[in-house]
Amino acid sequence: MNMLDIRNLTIEMDTSNGPVKILDKVNLQVGEGEIHTLVGESGSGKSLLAKAILGFINPRWRVTADRLWWNNRDLLNMDAALRRQITGRDMAMIFQNPNSYLDPNSTVGEQLREAIPKGDLRGTFIRKMVDKRTRVVRLLHRVGVKDHDQVIDSYPFELSVGVAQKVSIAMAIAHRPKLLIADEPTTAMEPSTRQQIYRLLTRLSITQGMSMLMITQDVASVMPDSDNVTLLYCGQLMEAGNKQAVFDQPQHPYTEAMLRMSLRDTDAVEPKTHLPTLPGAIPTLQHLPIGCRLGPRCPNAQKDCVMVPKVTRLKQQSYHCHHPLAPNKRRKSAS
Numbered sequence: 001m002n003m004l005d006i007r008n009l010t011i012e013m014d015t016s017n018g019p020v021k022i023l024d025k026v027n028l029q030v031g032e033g034e035i036h037t038l039v040g041e042s043g044s045g046k047s048l049l050a051k052a053i054l055g056f057i058n059p060r061w062r063v064t065a066d067r068l069w070w071n072n073r074d075l076l077n078m079d080a081a082l083r084r085q086i087t088g089r090d091m092a093m094i095f096q097n098p099n100s101y102l103d104p105n106s107t108v109g110e111q112l113r114e115a116i117p118k119g120d121l122r123g124t125f126i127r128k129m130v131d132k133r134t135r136v137v138r139l140l141h142r143v144g145v146k147d148h149d150q151v152i153d154s155y156p157f158e159l160s161v162g163v164a165q166k167v168s169i170a171m172a173i174a175h176r177p178k179l180l181i182a183d184e185p186t187t188a189m190e191p192s193t194r195q196q197i198y199r200l201l202t203r204l205s206i207t208q209g210m211s212m213l214m215i216t217q218d219v220a221s222v223m224p225d226s227d228n229v230t231l232l233y234c235g236q237l238m239e240a241g242n243k244q245a246v247f248d249q250p251q252h253p254y255t256e257a258m259l260r261m262s263l264r265d266t267d268a269v270e271p272k273t274h275l276p277t278l279p280g281a282i283p284t285l286q287h288l289p290i291g292c293r294l295g296p297r298c299p300n301a302q303k304d305c306v307m308v309p310k311v312t313r314l315k316q317q318s319y320h321c322h323h324p325l326a327p328n329k330r331r332k333s334a335s
């Protein structure tokens, strides 16, 4: 069953050149316990999509969708307070820099104690304090932190980036969310730390039945256990579907370019760096091409690309392209 069901989500803002669709008819479905990865170059709208799910969109922008459902409930048309209550209870988010999320002035123990839902604790004041401590330790063990005494008494800046990210994950899962959104959670990490965080997230998804929406700029950082992927470019959907099908048999020239780029060594890349996939630059919001926005950079572009392509559905994937890759051009990826 799809927990998250988004159809034709559009976000429009006003610029000095008139209204601009920063997300243009984007679809996304995430099933229960599914790990779904959103891939796209800088500025493709990944974070905006996450914010739209959580309801953190600038109120001056126009948000429309045929469907923005969570657990069969229409988030877009519900009362704002009820929406905050539902998303606050069922969803959580972690970010690429855990230290921007953790409070530098409080110890890890203080922050984790605060994150434990009040309703989980019963009994006298003393009993609640002891219970909180037990739950904090249990949370830290759940995210793979073994030396809990030392971590509990530490301030975030005293932790390595890997442990700090584990702490931020512990805080995010303290209220047992059903959906965890992770915005580039492993960028700028050592490969071994990155693998640890991936293993941890996969384990949490399996043991807690938690769905995950991972966000990344490059295919090389797609979690090995991702079930499905969605590729965005400049606010438009390029290709989506089963990860293995999309990576083994990409249909869209953009997917192919992203896969080609993933073979480069991107380990040493700073967060939010622009990684070129195709010749040319990502257009600014004021100068978005009409039709398929990849057009001016696309090796397959032809005249009809000034029209937005319709979706083509295959068995395990779908793509939006007038001129998909010829079968002999599709490469088996190293995913």
Ligand SMILES: Nc1ncnc2c1ncn2[C@@H]1O[C@H](COP(=O)(O)OP(=O)(O)OP(=O)(O)O)[C@@H](O)[C@H]1O
Pocket (backbone or CB within 6 Å): 022, 040, 041, 042, 043, 044, 045, 046, 047, 048, 049, 217, 272, 285
């Ligand atoms: N508050 C804002 N005001 C104006 N434009 C914005 C704002 N937030 C995002 N945008 C624009 O919307 C587009 C999508 O931004 P978004 O942050 O979602 O991209 P992204 O894919 O997450 O990129 P990155 O990987 O660099 O975080 C970009 O062109 C960005 O400049």
